[in-house]
Amino acid sequence: MSSTVAVFISTTPPTSTAWKASSAVILGDAGATIYVGEQEADNLRKIQKAGRQLDAMGVVAVSLQGAEWNLERQWAFAKGYSDTLSTNRIQWASDAEQLTSLQSTAAWVRRLINLPPNEIYPESLAQQIAAQVQQVGGAAVTVTTLVGDELLAQGWNGIHTVGRASKRPPVMAVIDYNPSQQVDAPIDAVLVGKGITFDSGGYSIKSSEGMVTMKCDMGGAATLAGALVHAIEQGLQKRVQLVICSAENLIDGNAYKLGDIITYKNGTTVEIVNTDAEGRLVLADGLLYAGETKAPLVIDAATLTGAAQVAVGTDYNALFSVDDALAEQTLQTAAQQHELLWRLPLNTWHQENCPSAVADTANSRPQKGGGSGGASNAAGFLLRFAPNQGQGWLHFDIAGAYHNSGTSMWATGATALGFRTIAATLLK
Structure with missing residues (x-):
């Protein structure tokens, strides 16, 4: 038989x-x-x-x-x-060679997201992603890592604030794929990944049911890493940097609190009204870094809001951008890659939808889930930090990254949905 x-x-x-x-x-x-x-x-x-x-x-x-x-x-x-x-x-x-490459990358992304939180934490996440990119990129890949209080010395206050309560320190890692290996080569794109390796919600603590799958909250970083790996395997000849913004959002006497104010590197002040809206706080640092590189294309990806999942379900990812031409091109790319992607509203005035009386903005609205339009308001918060007033910037809220239980389409756990679209965008 x-x-x-x-x-x-x-x-x-x-x-x-x-x-x-x-x-x-x-x-x-x-x-x-x-x-x-x-x-x-x-x-x-x-x-x-x-x-x-x-x-x-x-x-x-x-x-x-x-x-x-x-x-x-x-x-x-x-x-x-x-x-x-x-x-x-x-x-x-x-098409065995191409399909084996796709399957290998997807399996790696899924395996990384599915790892239990006792195995995956900020430093190990950065190390595993760096090792995978170096495996395919070889000498063209260099890695710079800032750990714990080193973040404060560089002004990356958002990542440090979110992660300082954990015994496992927060990390910002920059993985630089530079195929020319010329030090002064221009950076064509920066990928900014949310890498919250476990999210308790902080003092805005999640329910036990809501917390049990929060090992997947580093799905944005993993998805972007998979996209970069796949693009390199497909012959990427552009310089691309991947920024991993990683922390564990936990509680102790040193944890950040509701009412705290973070001052970011660009001077923007943010009042904390929900410690469970932590992903945007770490991504803000990554977007500010991206702006310093002057890269014409900036893509962030994050399991950012439950509101995006309510809007598009778990078969789609959600796309936000104020760059209409780039957004339309990305939707076409997703269709070509047979990945479901839906654009949700984002206007410049969404930046004002989380007001604060004591800071430039709050990090959310005080109600659970950020209230009406929560996904767009989160994207509006990020727009404050995006380079070039949002031109050349794409925000993926990856609602389809993880399934709490199996469906007729997907097994339980991570899906890797989105890495093909982002890889194809890099290759264009």
Whole structure:
């Protein structure tokens, strides 16, 4: 008996009445068959569901058979046929080198996000990401890391404030991919990743139910790292820097409190009205750093707000930008990469939606979740720190980065959704 299950695609409707017409995959003597129609977007979703169904059946190895398996169909199947521990095996029908690269990067991103918080913390996150980028970038990659009170000496007060209560110190790491290896080479893009390796909510403490998955709050940093790795493997020849803004948001006598005021490097003062709105506080430092580089493209990614997930669900990521041309191009890129991305509102006046009587702005609104329009208000807060008044800046609120439980499309845990779109944006 074969150690793999053959999987076929057919455009001919099934004749057997033993299976429901809605079944994503039908088993027979020759293996498994996925019946597809005329709408390719629907086909890709059905193929991904078929992958999940075969995983749920306990199938541990498959062989994709036939000319109907193009690259995107195979990748859709692979996304569904990925258990949480990434142990399933696939024999590709074609495009093996490209698909193996995609699968390897996605599995690494997912594995990193799924790591338990006793294994992943600010310094180890920075080290693991740096090691992965160096593995593909070689001598073109250099790493600069600031740890604990070193952040204060450089003026990175947001990251330090959020992370100072933990015994594991906060970190800002700059991973510089410079293929020319010329010291004065211009920086083409800066990626700024939220790397909160565990988020208790601080004194605005989360419920136990809301805290149990907060190991995933470094998903932005992991997703951007995956994007950079994939872009390098695809031949990226631009200088790109990845900034990891990492901390554990915990509670002790030294933790930051409601009513505290942070003064940022650019002089902006921020009143803390919610210690669970910590991601934007660390990203602000990263965006200020990006501005210092004069890079024309700045992309940040973060599991930033529950409001974004309420708006777009967990199948999409949310995009914010005041640069309409860049936003439209990014949406087109996402469509080309078959990753679901939806633009949510952001105007310059969103900067004023978290007012403070004692500082330039508050970090949120006092109510749970930041109140109405919370995702846009969070993006508006970041806009205060984005270079060039937001031109050339994209903010990804990655609502689809993690699933608390398995769905018909995804296994429990991290998805790596978004890394292809960001990689393709870097390569353009």
